[in-house]
Amino acid sequence: MDWWKKPASDTQVTHGDRLWLYIVATIVMLLLVIPTLIVMPMSFSDSQYLEFPPSNWSLRWYAEYVDSSKWMRATVTSLQVGTLTMLLATPLGTLAAYALFVSGHRAAKAVFVFLITPMIVPVILIAIGTFYAYGRVGLNNTITGLVLAHTALATPLVMIVITAALRTYDLNQERVARSLGSTRLKAFFIITLPQIKFSVMTAALLSFLTSFDEVIIAIFISGGSNATLTKHMFSALRDYIDPTIAAISTILILVSTVLLLTTQFIGSRQK
Amino acid sequence: MANQISNKSSDTPSALPISIRGLTKKYGRLHALDSVDLEIKSGEFLTLLGPSGSGKTTLLMAIAGFNRPDAGSVRFAETEMILTPPHRRDVGMVFQSYALFPHMTVAENIAFPLKLRRVGSGECADRVAAALATVQLSDLGERKIDQLSGGQRQRVALARAFVFRPRILLMDEPLSALDKKLREQMQIELKHLHRQLGVTTVYVTHDQREALTMSDRIAIINHGRLTQVDTPQAIYNHPANSFVADFIGESTILPLSRDDSGKLLFEGHLISSSPTQDSGGAWSLVIRPERLFFIQDSAADSEQAIVFDGMVKEFVFQGETAFVLVSIADKYNLSVRFGTNSFSSQNAMQPGDRVSLGLHRKDVIVIPQSM
Numbered sequence: 001m002d003w004w005k006k007p008a009s010d011t012q013v014t015h016g017d018r019l020w021l022y023i024v025a026t027i028v029m030l031l032l033v034i035p036t037l038i039v040m041p042m043s044f045s046d047s048q049y050l051e052f053p054p055s056n057w058s059l060r061w062y063a064e065y066v067d068s069s070k071w072m073r074a075t076v077t078s079l080q081v082g083t084l085t086m087l088l089a090t091p092l093g094t095l096a097a098y099a100l101f102v103s104g105h106r107a108a109k110a111v112f113v114f115l116i117t118p119m120i121v122p123v124i125l126i127a128i129g130t131f132y133a134y135g136r137v138g139l140n141n142t143i144t145g146l147v148l149a150h151t152a153l154a155t156p157l158v159m160i161v162i163t164a165a166l167r168t169y170d171l172n173q174e175r176v177a178r179s180l181g182s183t184r185l186k187a188f189f190i191i192t193l194p195q196i197k198f199s200v201m202t203a204a205l206l207s208f209l210t211s212f213d214e215v216i217i218a219i220f221i222s223g224g225s226n227a228t229l230t231k232h233m234f235s236a237l238r239d240y241i242d243p244t245i246a247a248i249s250t251i252l253i254l255v256s257t258v259l260l261l262t263t264q265f266i267g268s269r270q271k
Numbered sequence: 272m273a274n275q276i277s278n279k280s281s282d283t284p285s286a287l288p289i290s291i292r293g294l295t296k297k298y299g300r301l302h303a304l305d306s307v308d309l310e311i312k313s314g315e316f317l318t319l320l321g322p323s324g325s326g327k328t329t330l331l332m333a334i335a336g337f338n339r340p341d342a343g344s345v346r347f348a349e350t351e352m353i354l355t356p357p358h359r360r361d362v363g364m365v366f367q368s369y370a371l372f373p374h375m376t377v378a379e380n381i382a383f384p385l386k387l388r389r390v391g392s393g394e395c396a397d398r399v400a401a402a403l404a405t406v407q408l409s410d411l412g413e414r415k416i417d418q419l420s421g422g423q424r425q426r427v428a429l430a431r432a433f434v435f436r437p438r439i440l441l442m443d444e445p446l447s448a449l450d451k452k453l454r455e456q457m458q459i460e461l462k463h464l465h466r467q468l469g470v471t472t473v474y475v476t477h478d479q480r481e482a483l484t485m486s487d488r489i490a491i492i493n494h495g496r497l498t499q500v501d502t503p504q505a506i507y508n509h510p511a512n513s514f515v516a517d518f519i520g521e522s523t524i525l526p527l528s529r530d531d532s533g534k535l536l537f538e539g540h541l542i543s544s545s546p547t548q549d550s551g552g553a554w555s556l557v558i559r560p561e562r563l564f565f566i567q568d569s570a571a572d573s574e575q576a577i578v579f580d581g582m583v584k585e586f587v588f589q590g591e592t593a594f595v596l597v598s599i600a601d602k603y604n605l606s607v608r609f610g611t612n613s614f615s616s617q618n619a620m621q622p623g624d625r626v627s628l629g630l631h632r633k634d635v636i637v638i639p640q641s642m
Binding site: 173176177178180181183184191195 | 336360364370372387432
């Protein structure tokens with residue numbers, strides 16, 4: 001039988017009927033991916049300017065990135081801030097999600113929504129607000145300030161991931177553990193946590209990425225020796241077109257992709 | 272009782288009595304428990320029976336320590352437990368969902384309470400093996416939880432609850448997730464296990480047949496109050512009110528009237544001359560369907576039996592029993608149930624047939640009419 005006459009699913013719809021859907025989906029996917037992928041060949045260009053397709057190939061912009069103390073310092077800052085954000089947002093978000101999930105309190109839902117607001121409010125508003133607030137307390141251009149602001153952004157993500165995990169978890173397990181002689185704290189650590197650990201890891205990676213990719217808040221409140229990689233990239237693009245950015249972008253895409261694939265892999269192994 | 276106290280010093284008691292007094296728990300304006308008093312004897316199998324939302328699980332959780340009552344006391348033997356957290360109450364628990372730990376093997380699940388009590392690894396292994404043998408799962412110790420059937424999970428949850436020799440065992444509808452056949456088999460097994468362990472057991476269910484099958488005593492709970500606490504036979508034969516009569520077993524409840532001398536009548540039949548604790552209020556007659564019997568020839572009421580004449584409205588064959596709905600005095604429907612056998616002429620009953628039904632006076636149940 002011809003392929004387009006075969007049923008595409010349990011319905012009567014055939015692949016032929018669905019052809020238009022395949023075409024639309026492909027176009028959407030290409031539109032999403034091409035702008036990202038176009039950076040990659042550009043990063044291997046020999047040219048002084050961003051050029052596509054490159055006429056000569058070279059690794060000079062990767063060398064430029066690695067040799068530049070400015071770029072290296074920014075990278076270290078981004079990694080530092082990302083890691084600290086992850087270490088702060090993951091436990092905070094997990095604890096908040098757990099508490100709000102377990103508590104039958106009427107206000108629990110309201111508190112949840114309140115803690116989620118950094119995800120809903122436009123980041124530019126958070127950035128402006130943070131900039132003025134930090135100006136009062138002297139946290140602008142500091143690692144601490146960046147970590148705190150990024151933690152506020154990443155915590156809602158952690159909460160959503162952990163709450164989703166707890167929904168499929170039977171809290172009676174903790175009750176049983178307590179009746180069998182375990183304290184509540186211990187029951188959380190030896191019964192609940194091992195069963196949501198993959199979600200906790202996913203949440204940790206997501207909070208790292210949230211901070212590492214973040215640019216708007218960083219533009220406002222990071223600077224000097226504590227400027228992040230994304231902030232430097234943004235400034236570099238504004239001032240002059242530097243192909244080093246293409247090289248860095250390529251590296252960032254790879255890092256993000258690897259991290260996301262890792263979480264997907266962890267998630268699928270969990271099942 | 273005196274015996275028990277004298278034995279205490281020589282032998283470690285295998286069970287504890289539970290004494291609940293004035294226990295009250297409110298959720299907002301709702302009284303989940305309304306001043307509950309209940310004495311559970313040492314080694315007894317007591318079932319908390321009630322419809323959903325009646326407060327039976329709230330009461331069980333108060334005994335386990337998972338909710339903090341607003342008032343009242345829960346004592347194990349002489350010790351007040353209200354302020355003791357669950358992990359120090361030494362109470363075995365089985366949940367409806369089993370709540371087995373899926374990241375541990377069967378043996379690790381059962382060893383869990385022993386590890387927490389720092390039982391040595393040798394003894395721990397022995398006790399896990401013994402517990403597995405008791406629930407007939409000796410070969411499955413290394414299995415993962417998701418490789419077990421529902422019935423097997425039930426048994427693991429049970430083994431985990433008694434392996435540390437608690438003196439009180441609490442079960443929250445542990446069999447309701449099983450299919451009917453397995454449930455009935457497990458009821459007998461649980462009863463057997465209870466006799467073997469001798470542990471005080473509080474069992475929550477909404478299934479009246481399960482309660483009748485397993486319990487030494489049943490505590491019927493409704494709207495946060497205990498309605499009646501008694502043996503299965505006593506509750507079935509002498510329900511305290513229409514709620515109990517209706518909830519336990521099948522019953523037809525009929526209104527009674529009084530004659531001038533205060534005797535209770537139903538459609539001219541004398542039912543009872545003087546009910547106990549008669550305060551002059553309205554009373555109802557409760558008839559269990561299986562206590563009615565067919566009479567071949569129409570007869571009058573006698574010293575032994577009351578005779579109702581009526582007409583068959585419905586005849587339903589249900590396998591081991593048949594169910595007949597008989598209309599009497601064109602107003603009331605009486606449910607009748609009888610065992611089927613090939614020799615019975617009643618098997619050929621048709622709607623519209625005229626029949627006479629007898630009820631022994633000993634089977635007469637009168638209850639005060641509910642408001």
